[in-house]
Amino acid sequence: MDTIDVNIVSAEGEIFAGPARMVFLPASEGEIGVTPRHAPLLTLLKPGEVRVQPPEGEEQWFYIGGGALEIQPRRVTVLADTAARARDLDEAAALSARARAEEALASKVDKISYAEAQAELARAIAQLKLIEKLRKVKG
Secondary structure, eight states: OOEEEEEEEEEEEEEEEEEEEEEEEEEEEEEEEEEETOOOOEEEEEEEEEEEEOOOSSOEEEEEEEEEEEEEEEEEEEEESSSEEEEOOOHHHHHHHHHHHHHHHHOOHHHHHHHHHHHHHHHHHHHHHHHHOOOOOOO
């Protein structure tokens, strides 16, 4: 079976390294799927889920808070702003972050604070969507 090497790293360290049959990522223009021998590509990533389908075993899910993606025919490298295994996400913290961001957006703050609040809201919503999706998958 043909595989592609996947590396997911953030400032905190390496989150995942291993072979995969396919990887799904939240690119800035929409979700993309990567298989072995994919054309080279550099693109930005938005907050969301990364799904890694290993050669054997269960699909693995990760959360990234945005970052950059490099694809080579035999390697996928995710340089994430923040990253975590989906099972390690804290729903209460994500709900709290969403509430803080919504409050900041409603208070008509300056443009820089407004942009920061929008980014925090996007990250919190992406985490909550992934938590909800995992609930449905594990049923």
